[in-house]
Amino acid sequence: MNAMDHSTKKLMNAPEDIIPEMIEGMLAAHPDMLKLEGESGRAVVAVDGPRDGKVGIVIGGGSGHEPAFAGYVGRGLADAAAVGNVFASPSPEQVKQAAMAADGGAGVVLLYGNYTGDVLNFDMAAEECAELGIEARSVQVIDDVASAPKERAHERRGIAGDFFVFKIAGAAADLGRSLDEVEDAAKRANAATLSMGVAVSACSMPQTLKPNFEIGPDEMEIGMGIHGEPGMRRAKIDTADNVTDELMSLILGEMELGEGSEVAVLVNGLGSTALMELYLINRRVAKILGEKGVKIHHTWVGEYCTSMEMAGASVTLLKLDDDLKLLLDHPCRTPALTVGTAPAPVEGAVRTKRNYDSASRADNIDRDTLATDGPVTPEVFRKMMYAAGAAIARDRDMLSELDGVIGDGDHGVTMDIGWTAVIKALDVAPGDDTISQTCTKMAKAFLDAVGASSGPLYAGAFNTGGKAVNDRLNLDAKAAAAWVEGMLKGILGRGGANPGDKTMIDAWMPAAEAAKAAAAGGADVLGVMQAATDGAREGAQATKDMESRRGRSKKLGARSVGHIDPGAASCHVMLEAMTEALRAAL
Incomplete structure (x- = not known):
C-alpha cells in the first residue's frame, strides 16, 4: 500500500486548536x-529571564x-520564544511580541533555523522592532551538513544544532555581555556546530x-530534515553502527578535530525513536571520537529537536574552545x-x-476621487476572495501532498490557515471598504496567521496588489491586470525568487503577463482573469520539468524534477476560483 494512502492517529482535540492548547498545557x-x-498568545516568556540592561x-x-522552541525558555537560556504553527515560522507580529517581552533596553538577538519562512518573518520582525x-x-x-x-x-x-547555539547565546546574555558580544558568541557557536x-x-x-x-518499510533517508524534507540519499535500512559511521564521516569530513x-x-x-536506539548511536559516536x-x-x-512522530535521529557535534566551554557550562533552568x-x-x-509607540495607520481615502468604471465592484471583489x-x-490536502514530495508537506495546510484568517477578516470588515482597503486587511490577516514563507509573500502580494488599484473604486480590465501584476510584484519584492526556480513565481509571472496582454488586446475583465488563470495553469504545469533552485526542495536537485511545485499549483487554484466567482457575478 502506498504510504501516502493511509491515515495516522493523534491524541488531540480540534487541529486548529492544537497550538494554543499545547501552550496552555506547557x-x-x-x-x-x-x-x-x-495579544497573539504565541510569545512564551521566561518568568525570571528578561531584565533591564541584559x-x-x-x-x-x-x-x-x-x-524546541518554547522548552528552552527560562533563566540562563532564552528570554522568550515565538511559537509558530506546525512546521511554520511564527509571524512577524508574534516575533515582535516576543522581542518586546525580552527587551531589557540592551537590544535583542533573534535565533532561528535558516529556512525561507523563518528568515522572511524574523527579518520583517527585526524591521518592526527597529521602528519601536x-x-x-x-x-x-546552519548546522545541517546534508543541506549544502x-x-x-x-x-x-x-536542525538540532539549534540546541547548542541557543545555549551559548543565552549564557552570554545571562552573564551580562553586550549585544555585540552575545551576537559574536552565537555566531562562533554556529560556525562550530x-x-x-x-x-x-x-x-x-x-x-x-x-x-x-x-x-x-525497509528504507531510510540519510540527511533527512526536521520537516520531512528528503535527504542526500535513500537506502536500505542498515545497522546502528553503520548508520552512525556514515553520519559521523560526513561531520568529521568537515570538522577539523585532532587529538x-x-x-x-x-x-x-526525531520523535518516535526509542531511547535504546539513541544510546546505540551514542555508543558508536563515543567510540569513533x-x-x-x-x-x-x-x-x-x-x-531535543523532534519532527512530530518521525522515527530517526541526528548527531550534532559542537567543537569547543575555552569560551564556548564556559558558556556551555553556565547554569540554566528551562523545561527542557x-x-x-x-x-x-x-x-x-x-x-x-516599556511603552512602545506603534500608532495604527489610518486609511484616509477620498472616495470621490476614485474611478468607478468597471464591473468589479468592491462587493464582487470580496466574492472573488471568498x-x-x-x-x-x-x-x-492535494496541495499538502504535492509539498510532501519535495518539501515539508504543509503548503496546503498553511495556505488554508491564511485564507481562513482572511475570510474571518472579511466577515467583520466594513461593507464600504474599497478594494485597496480590503487588500490591506487581507495582507494583515494572512501575515498574522501564517508564519511560513507564504505569510510574508502573500502579505506583500496583497499589499502591492491593493496599491496598484488604490485610485479605483471598481476594476475594469486594465485595472484587473494591474492587480494581478501587483500580486506578482509583491511576491518578487519580498521573496527574491526568479522564474525557473520552481516556485510560485513560475505561475504568478505567466499569469500576470497573460492578464496584461489580454487587457492590451481589448479583452474584458472576465477575459483578463481567464487569461491569468490559463497562464497560471500552464506555468504550474511547467514546474514539473524544472529542477528546484529555491527553498527546502533546492537540495533535492534532479530528484525535484517530475513534480509540480505546490506554490505554483495553489496560485492556479486561487486564480481559477476568482475567475469562476467573477463569471457568476457578471
Missing part, C-alpha cells in the same frame, strides 16, 4: 518558569519540534493525518534543559515595563 506544567505575553534572547520557529526602538540582531542556525556543501554553508538549514540526521519513517500534520512523505580536541555531543531523537583522541566534554542523549544548579537571582535586577479561500480549503 504553562500549566511550568508556571514557575513560563508565562505568556502579548540582552534579550528570542528564539522561535514552527511547532512540531518539541521541546529595539535593536535586533539575527543569527540563523561547505562552500555554501550559509545556505544550510538549522555540525549535524547529520537519518529518518526511517514519516511524520504527519495534525490537519491531514497523512504521512507527509513516502518511505518504504586533544574537545567537543560536546548531542544525539537527538575516542579512537581519534577527541575528548567529549559533555553528551546529551534524548529528544537544566545545566548546573538553578541560577541565583541577580541582585537588584528589575524589569521596567471563492479563493473556499478553493484552497477544498484542495488543501
